[in-house]
Amino acid sequence: PQKLAGLRSSPPLAEAMLRRVEDLPASAEGDAVALAVALWGNQMDLSIWPAGTEGDRAGAFAQVLDRAADHLLWDDTDEVTKLLAERRKEGGGVVDVVVDNAGFELVTDLALADHLVTSGAAREVTFRVKAHPTFVSDALENDLVETAEHYAGLEGEEFRACAKAGKRWVDHLKAGRWTCQNENFWVQPSAMWEMSPALRESLARGNLTVVKGDANYRRLLGDRTWDHSADAFQDVVGAYFPCPVVALRTLKAEVACGLDKEKAAKAAADDENWMCNGKYGVVHFGSGVGA
16 A cells, blocks of 8 residues: 555656656766666655756756755766766667665656666666565565556646656566566675675676665675775775676665765765765766676
C-alpha cells in the first residue's frame, strides 16, 4: 500500500520535471541535466527551475545546473559526460544503474536511462535491483515495470509528459533496450569490493555503472571511516570497481570521501547536520580497473 500510494502520488511532481527534460539535447549539457535530475530526485521540483524560461530551454538548463551545483561537495559531471560522448560517437554503450528507492526517485532514474538511450549514449541499460526488499521503499523489478506501465496509462493534458515518457519506457522494456537483473548481493551487508566474481564479470562488460543513493554509496566505501577530503574517490572506489563508475549521492550519513575541503568546511559552518540531512550531494567518478 505504501509503494502504491507513492506511485499514484508521484505524477504531478514528475509531470513538472518531465516537461522540462523532454527532448534533452544529445550533448554534455543534456547529459549533465539528466544526471542532476537523477541525483537530486524529489529536490528537483519547481523551486530549482527558473520561472518564465519555457522558451529558453538552454538558458533554463544552465541555471538549473548552476543552482544544483550550489550544494555539490564534489562534481565529476564533466568526466561522466566525456565518457558518454565517447560512447555516443561509437553508437552507444552499455550502462548499468544500481537503483535505490521506488517512488519519485525511481522516476528520475528512468528519466536518466531514457535520456541515455534516446540520445544515443547507451544502446542498452540494465537496472540492478534488489532480489527482495530490506526497506519498504526499496525498488524491485516489479516496481520498475509497474511505474512504466502506470505512467504510460495516464490520461489528460495534465499528465501529457508523464504518459509520453511512460510509453517510451514500456517500449524500451519490450524492445530489450532496458532489462532488469535481480541480485541478492544488493541486500547483503557487504562492501561492494566483496561482490561475487560473477557479478564483477557482469558489471565489467559495461561501459559505465551508475550507483544511486546514500546506502549504495556507503557500500562503495565499505561503510568505513575515510578522510573526507584526503581520500579520493578514485583511490577508494575507482581502484577496485570493475568498470567506470559514477556515484550520485545526497549525503544522509557521516561516511564520505573525496569532498572539496573548502566546500565541506562551508557546509559544516552553515549546517551542523550537513552530512545527514540530504541537502548536500556528490557526483563522484572512478575509472574502474576491469574484471
